[in-house]
Amino acid sequence: MTLECPSCAAPIDAGADVCLACGRSLSTLALGSILANRYELRAVLGKGGMGLVYKAFDRLLEEEVAIKVLRTDLSANADAVRRFRGEIKLARKVSHPNVCRIHDYGEEGPLGYISMEILTGQDLQKTLKEQPKGLPEAEALSAVLQIASGLQAIHDVGILHRDLKTANATRDERGVVRLVDFGIAKDLLSQGQTAAGEAFGTPEYMSPEQCRGEALDFRSDVYALGILAFELFTGDVPIKGATPMATLFKQIQDVPSCEVEPGTRVPPRFVPVLKRALAKAATDRFPSAQEFAQALRAVAVSDPPVTSPAPPAPAATTERPHWVPGQRDARKDERIYLPTDVVLKKLGTGDHPVKEERTVAHDLSRSGMRILTSWSDLEKGDKVKVIEVGGDFATGAIVRNVNRGTDHITRVGIEFLDNRAPDRLVGTDKTRRGSKGSGPHAPARGSGPSAVVPPPPPLSATPPRPQSAVHSTVHGTAHSTAHTASHTQTRGSVPPSLPNRPPDPPPADSATVGTNRNRLRIREEITRAKNLIIESRIWEALQALSTAQELAQGTPEATTIRIMIGETQAMNPALLRAAQQNLEDLARNEPQVVEVHAALGRIYWSAGLALKAIEAFGRVLALDPDNREAVDALAALHESNTKLP
Secondary structure, eight states: OOEEOTTTOOEEOTTOSBOTTTOOBOGGGSTTOEETTTEEEEEEEEEETTEEEEEEEETTTTEEEEEEEEOGGGGOOHHHHHHHHHHHHHHTTOOOTTBOOEEEEEEETTEEEEEEEOOOSEEHHHHHHHSTTOOOHHHHHHHHHHHHHHHHHHHHTTOOOSOOOGGGEEEOTTSOEEEOSOSTTHHHHTTTOOOTTOOSSOGGGOOHHHHTTOOOOHHHHHHHHHHHHHHHHHSSOSOOOSSHHHHHHHHHHOOOOSSSTTGGGSOGGGHHHHHHHTOSSGGGSOSSHHHHHHHHHHHHHHSOOOOSOOOOOOOOOSOOOOOOTTSOOOOOOOBOOOOEEEEEEEEOGGGOEEEEEEEEEESOOSSEEEEEESOSOOOTTOEEEEEETTSSOEEEEEEEEEEEOTTSOEEEEEEESSOOOOHHHHTBOGGGTTOTTOGGGSOOOOOGGGGTSOOOOOGGGSOOOSSOTTHHHHHTOSOOHHHHHHHTSOOSSOOOOOOSSOOOOOOTTOTTSOSHHHHHHHHHHHHHHHHHHHTTOHHHHHHHHHHHHHHTTTSHHHHHHHHHHHHHHTTSGGGHHHHHHHHHHHHHHOTTOHHHHHHHHHHHHHTTOHHHHHHHHHHHHHHOTTOHHHHHHHHHHHHHOTTOO
16 A cells, blocks of 8 residues: 655655655654653554555553544644634534544544544445446435435534545444545545545535535535435445546536436336436435435335235224333334334433434334434433434333443334334235235345346245354254255255245254353243244344344354344345345354354345355355255256356
């Protein structure tokens, strides 16, 4: 990697002590050095228009952070520096699960630096390079709604992003999307000090008024959000010229079209919403990111895609079952997994609010939800109040489970005490009631080589596999009953269904599990995960499996449970890519485990990624030449299209 001098931006070699262009000593920024007597610089993460980004250990917070060191030539304008410091103060007020957290701003000599949360995962620009035809519909919609939620949080403190694009949105292995590089330092870069060959802003995402150099408001970011949504659905931006300048002129003059490629890949029901977001006149757009998201959500809930013929509607009943708080939610409808903006209030003595945070909720049922929060002080049994942002739903609730992840986001499962969530939030699809396997269990239609193998029908169209092959890891056998079952399937383009539930837990007498207490707790968590999956509460099931994985850490069962986590993630289209990344990482670390590659093959196949499925099942055969599941899968994949290698 070619690095840049933080003083003059001249290219420097990694490990250099002095910049040959300006003579500045670089020892302060050498790996292993301590910045501001606090940050131990450990690795270079990358570079940008403002300077270098380091992974560092914060000795005060005792955690890893990202340090963005600013070029000293950017601080020549005193007014720009003053505005920049003001924006940093505003940015520190943003505490939202879909926004990268800013910790601090400081200076050491001529250097300025920003300390921020270090993110895991991959930015959406890289994700789209792997899926050039766009993300599956549910996955794209979830990402757009999360970005809109984060963008609204930024706007609420008075910050314009001004450079919203897929490269500035990172998604982690749990499917959480976070915005980075919002607003900060744009004033510095706009003083004629942009990086070499780089205009202020990115032309493909700039609003017409931004291209003309006019004053901007939040509707300019809404335009960029519309571009980003178009790109996630289709894999390409709607407006692009041969040069950056040509792109600027096209942004001012051309109207994005959804009637020609790539716009035809936008799901038709979302086209009117995107057209309004991409209106040339700011006054014709949605006034806020929140209203844009609400319009998308309303369309998704009122007009869900039909994945299977609708069964006859059940006879109407005059009475609705009486709901008692604490009673298990008995609904059987499939749900559309849409994040929802909420205000979370923690209640103290006398049910008086002691703190509140605007955040996002996932996985809503009528009786509860999963909430993401930056708080670390919530405990099981705490009382909270949840208020829908921009809607009329509000209820008291109780915290049922808490899990603080390594990404410093707390995932809280709450149960409603006062009111049930309405259908419009739950996203119930009445037309698919009884269509087992549709909704969140249906495979997302992948891109890449999906054109080679016809998109698979809903998983319900295939006989359920009796038991996942991963169970063989526990028993130490070479094959599982799944191999025999898969041999009886008709060869064709239909992939084996992903498991309807995780495999049975490790046997209680396994000596490798650890203590009796751990064995019992692991079995309890896996059993709970099975029940949650039956109720379509995928996020809560994943938390139970994550708990089981932590308890089994350092044992062979940890690998088995991680495979179960990947296959459970794949049941939710919004988490399909996360499932792939999870098992791909496991395959790199455990290259000799047959069951890992088999699970990857099943997920690739269900996602329509035929070439990757062939590669994964090929690895299975290399490790186990008699594996019937792999033999049958490869035969079916090759027979479905003779063009496959």
